[in-house]
Amino acid sequence: MTTTKYLDRAIPTISLADFDSRVDEITQQLCSAAEEVGFFCVTEHDIPLSSIDEAFTWSSRFFSLPDEVKTTVPFSNNAGWEKNAQIRPSTGAADRKESYQMQFGPNMDGKWLPDATLPNFQTSALKFMHQVQGVSEKLMTCFARGLGFDDDYFVRAHDVSRPESQTVCRLLHYFEVPSDSARAGEVWHRAGAHTDWDLLTLLFQKEGQSGLEICPGREVSTSFGYGDTWTKVEPSTNGAIICNIGDLLMSWSDDRFKSTFHRVKAPSEPGDFYGERYSIAFFNQPCHDAKIQGPKKKYPLVTGAEFTRNAMNMYYPKISEGKRQQREESSTDGPGKMDVGGGIVAGVGA
Numbered sequence: 147m148t149t150t151k152y153l154d155r156a157i158p159t160i161s162l163a164d165f166d167s168r169v170d171e172i173t174q175q176l177c178s179a180a181e182e183v184g185f186f187c188v189t190e191h192d193i194p195l196s197s198i199d200e201a202f203t204w205s206s207r208f209f210s211l212p213d214e215v216k217t218t219v220p221f222s223n224n225a226g227w228e229k230n231a232q233i234r235p236s237t238g239a240a241d242r243k244e245s246y247q248m249q250f251g252p253n254m255d256g257k258w259l260p261d262a263t264l265p266n267f268q269t270s271a272l273k274f275m276h277q278v279q280g281v282s283e284k285l286m287t288c289f290a291r292g293l294g295f296d297d298d299y300f301v302r303a304h305d306v307s308r309p310e311s312q313t314v315c316r317l318l319h320y321f322e323v324p325s326d327s328a329r330a331g332e333v334w335h336r337a338g339a340h341t342d343w344d345l346l347t348l349l350f351q352k353e354g355q356s357g358l359e360i361c362p363g364r365e366v367s368t369s370f371g372y373g374d375t376w377t378k379v380e381p382s383t384n385g386a387i388i389c390n391i392g393d394l395l396m397s398w399s400d401d402r403f404k405s406t407f408h409r410v411k412a413p414s415e416p417g418d419f420y421g422e423r424y425s426i427a428f429f430n431q432p433c434h435d436a437k438i439q440g441p442k443k444k445y446p447l448v449t450g451a452e453f454t455r456n457a458m459n460m461y462y463p464k465i466s467e468g469k470r471q472q473r474e475e476s477s478t479d480g481p482g483k484m485d486v487g488g489g490i491v492a493g494v495g496a
């Protein structure tokens with residue numbers, strides 16, 4: 147087995163305290179973090195730690211439900227539940243996890259469980275999502291300023307009160323990995339290396355549940371290759387939000403801001419975390435009718451709907467190959483590796 151090469155890279159920590167009076171300073175810090183690493187940590191963001199803890203409690207309540215219940219809200223159109231069904235082009239195999247994607251508007255029709263099944267879940271989830279949207283809007287304001295757009299430019303394009311909204315909050319649950327999996331010759335992908343294809347991702351992790359790693363160095367949003375030297379991003383202990391630039395903001399900034407490859411490593415080396423792992427990712431997706439083009443017009447103008455479709459086309463052939471490969475593997479490994487969620491999960495902003 148090969149040993150992972152690691153490099154300590156500093157992940158900038160940026161405080162949003164006194165946002166209105168410090169907006170220029172924060173803009174400058176965010177823009178340089180986005181230009182250099184593509185990942186940064188946001189503190190003093192006004193979401194209380196208790197709300198984040200509560201969101202994780204709801205998440206574990208949701209995932210503790212029997213699969214027969216969760217399968218009544220199956221994944222389609224970027225909303226709903228899937229299990230072992232997301233295939234990454236970088237690995238060609240399914241991530242061993244389950245996820246539940248929630249949106250703000252009509253895309254969730256039929257995708258919320260009835261209140262009798264999980265009382266107050268929908269209300270609590272939407273409350274948390276609006277809090278995260280609030281932080282996203284501050285970051286969007288700064289990135290708009292940094293690029294010379296008017297302050298509301300990105301906020302308008304990501305208006306979650308419109309039916310055209312595509313923004314997604316994704317609850318994630320990675321399964322425990324058997325500690326002898328490497329010896330048994332098995333590879334348990336948690337989240338294979340990828341970039342997110344949204345504007346900006348806000349990620350909540352749980353203390354002690356490590357595994358997130360980044361690999362900076364991508365120069366243009368149209369390239370797929372990434373290096374082999376990783377940097378660990380440890381979960382925060384104080385409610386800090388880990389944020390990363392997605393492909394959409396990379397192309398919308400004419401490649402000035404970097405959408406960085408990252409993964410949740412399949413544990414295989416001493417010190418890796420093998421236990422079950424929960425995280426929550428909030429993907430800021432453009433409204434269908436948003437018009438996307440950077441200030442220097444490096445890439446042709448596309449709408450939010452077209453951008454998502456182009457991203458799907460770029461990944462889809464590789465995903466299909468992966469699906470075939472997974473089917474072949476499943477036929478020798480037995481039912482443990484079959485999709486429960488069914489179908490290919492793509493176009494999820496990640």
Ligand SMILES: O=C(O)CCC(=O)C(=O)O
Pocket residue numbers: 318337342349351358408409410424425426427495496
């Ligand atoms: O679970 C994590 O920590 C990261 C998840 C992620 O990168 C994604 O879902 O796009």
Ligand SMILES: [Fe+2]
Pocket residue numbers: 340341342408496
């Ligand atoms: Fe991601």
